Amino acid sequence: MAEKSEEAGFWLYDLRVETVLDGRTPVCLHVEGESFRVIGENLVFERDQKVSMYALAGLLPLLPAKQRETAPGDWMSTDAEVACPDPHCGGRFRIVREDRRWFSHAETTGLPDARGTPYWQEQE
Incomplete structure (x- = not known):
């Protein structure tokens, strides 16, 4: 396999989204400390953790952008809390960037001529 710097692909941050x-x-019904993680394209919930679907609808458009590399002064790099979409609610969601993960283009594309083995089928 080619070095990551030579292979066509991209880095994404794993995220933790905490109430x-x-x-x-x-x-x-927001409970302090409840959380889920974003790993690649997946939302990963621990047992009995939950989030309002309305709050999740407000968070979803931000998560892919938060996973990407951004300039240090970009608000996506500096601002970490998102308010619940209900204007009367005091709930907030803190999005924390954690580890970075490499995804090769061939493992993630749907283009037939560029396809490789999907990343989720690769053996580590």
Whole structure:
């Protein structure tokens, strides 16, 4: 396999999305400390962890952008909390970048001429 620097591909951050209240009163059923992770394209929930589907709908458009490399001064690099979409709710969601993971283009594309073995079928 070619070195990552030579192979066509990209880095994505794994993310942890955690519910934070910081003393604010939630209207929705947000529980301080509940979280899920974003690993590649997958949302990964631990047992009994949950998030409101309305809050998730507000978070989803931001997650792929938060996974990407951004300039240090870009707000996507510096701002980590997203408010619940209910304007009366005190719930917030902290998005934390964790490890970076390499994805090769051939493992993630649907283009027939560029396809390799999907990343989720690769053996580590």
